[in-house]
Amino acid sequence: MIKIGTSGYRFKDWKGNFYPLECPDTKMFDFYTGQFDTVEINSTYYQIPNFMVFHHLSNKCDENYEFIVKANQETTHKRYKNKESILALKDALRPLTDTGKLKGILAQFPYSFRFHPKNLDYLKSTKDYLGTTPLIVEFRHDSWLKEETYSFLKNNEIIYTCVDEPGLNNLLPKQDIVTSRTGYIRFHGRNRTNWYDTSKGDRYDYQYNEKELLEWLQIIKGMEQKTDKLYIFFNNCHHGSAPLNAQMMKKMLELK
DSSP: OEEEEEBOOOOGGGBTTTBOTTOOGGGHHHHHHTTOSEEEEOGGGTOOOOHHHHHHHHHTSOTTOEEEEEOOHIIIIIOSSHHHHHHHHHHHTHHHHHHTOEEEEEEEOOTTOOOOHHHHHHHHHHHHHHTTSOEEEEOOSGGGOSHHHHHHHHHTTOEEOEEEOOOOTTSOOOOOOOOSSEEEEEEOOOOHHHHSOGGGSOTTOOOOOHHHHHTTHHHHHHHHHTOSEEEEEEOOOGGGHHHHHHHHHHHHHHHO
16 A cells, blocks of 8 residues: 655645645645645644644544654754653644554654664664654664664664655665565655755755656555555655645556
């Protein structure tokens, strides 16, 4: 099973190229759920909301809808009060947990978070705090590209994220790594110019062409065979590129 969606859904600059121009902000999720059956919620990285936010979201979709929620920056970037942050997030997510719609917490670690035994311990603690909620990890530094990482994640039932991003030094290349019965891929775009210098524009300002997406079809096919479920999310959200590319990928896979 392959599930395709985008990283976030509520962007004003999606109006006119994905959402109808007249679509009010309060109706964006209703429109989105008509196109995709899963979503990554990214706003929790900045602030953990009241549980009523997820209560309302849950009521807007059917029982088969699936959510992945990003861990707060306290867990991934600051790393001083991880337990408190995780417990607060779990409390906010009760409406999704109670309905079975929460399928995992995504911890997107920064470039500065590199392979080290103490960081393996940190991942293990994070997994323990989450309890039965699946933990998905994304790394930004290639020091993690080793068998020791993959074995550790498999042994602790942590899901590894494969990525598409610019081909810059020490970033991650295209991979087909699976450490769980769930596979995970995120498309960030290939904007080399803005990746490290956001003064030039949005890091994720990039729209894939068909040839670039076709490069992934064999990888996706292989990962699908090794998993029960494979998530594919597009994070190139600038100006609505993410939903357009997600729809392109859906079409390619349907044709395949």
